[in-house]
Amino acid sequence: MKKPLTLLAVALLCVSCAPVANTTSAPTESTGQPTASAPVSLSANSGPQAPGRTVPATIGITWDQASRDEAMDVAENAMTDFARPAMGDMQWANDLARWLTPQATADYSAVDPANIPARRVTGPATLSVDEANGFGVMAAVPTNAGTYTVQLLRTGKDAPWKVNRLTPPAS
């Protein structure tokens, strides 16, 4: 009972405390000068911008060693299943789909495996971890046809890593 009332009070406070600062909009492109120091009012004091409960800013997922190990395994396994140009296209797509996000499953469904230059993984995956982003990571996976960049995504701390993209080496 207490909480909603508090929230309501805060909301009312926000609505009533319409900007009092003498902020002015920064000059537009005509000046061509950065105006970072000019006072601004970016969505200030107007409350939530979207319906639904407010997701806390700390919704992000943190990294740990298990997350890294699992990401490396999935990157290597997916690349191993990807790099099979002799496989029939139906079985190739079905095997690969085990590792893929729904988006990637759709996008890779038209690939003809015969067009894939890679035939085998030649070493362990290397992760490029952004500690601030626990949802995704890039893995470099070496193959006989150069190093692929594998993008992995997960939807939660305990959700499995899925491959969203396997980008061939730049030529």
Place this chain on the structure above:
Amino acid sequence: MSQRKSLGLVALVAVPSLFFGLVFSMILLLAPAKPAAADCGPVSVVVDGNRKVDGYTSEQLQNATAIMGAGRSLNLSANGQIISVMVALGESGLRVLDVGDGAGPDSRGLFQQRDNGAWGSYADRMDPTTSATNFIKALKGVAGWELLEPTIAGNKVQRNADPYHYQKYWPEAVELVQALSNSKFSLQGSDCAIPGRSGAGDDYPWKNSPTWLQVGANTASTSSLGMYYRECVDFALWRVNQQMGSTKAPFKFLNGSFRPDGQGLGSALTWKAGWDAKGWDSGRTPRVGAVAWYAPGAGGADPSFGHVAVVKDVKDNGSYVEEGYNGNPAPEDHTYYTRTVANTVPSAFLYLPTQEEKK
């Protein structure tokens, strides 16, 4: 199919600035001219020996013209014509190649079509118009191709090992088709849904709708994107949709379905997390059309909910121009604004897949 080889060729034509010959005396129309405004249908093609586009040889321009002419004959939309030119750029650099590649040694022509019977004879595959016609017929046979991302639509036909291979050729293809077309189809605003293009100015469709401060937080204040009307996030998500080729309901990118994990994209404060969850890239460099993301409190943003805007222009002095909604104090709140900002002020720039840097 020839993804390796074509990259070098296309490096020659990277980032062309367009230049038109001004002589119109020799214009030959492949199709009757259509009304200029808001024509999203097939573009008619100008075959003009004097028309030049910087960075492209006359051979490349003739091949692009042949592709567009084939599209016109098959009543292909402007979007489809750009997809066709994009694929030829990605396969052959718009050259009639008489050579294949490692994965497809029997690939030939503008579209690097294989000798597997699906693409006709050797002569067919080496003929610009015939090979383009066969590509376009196959494209039209892909269910729902117009709703797919251009590179995915193209790859449903080409079956390349990398379905995203064609993505980086899209901007060039848009410029080429625009330069070679005589019906000045609109690439701006909501007239034609051409992915990769943003709107211009205050074209936000709900600029007169009530804010939630006016009518309460309910359906009367909620846009069809799932955000509150005239909030920074509703304008920015509108721009995201426009740039992804979605300019009217039902929109592709909604508050409730943007993220793959069931969470809402939400107020500005969670947009960076939304981008991470979706696997879309972000960074510290402004790119036109990217979302400028302000964490709560950053650069004058609301201390609880943050702020988002859209990069309108990038200056060469370490600043950029942003556009958005609700960037001014009352009574100018919840309206369109632009301002010039130092690149270092926002917490991050959130990129769209169409803004990938060319390698």
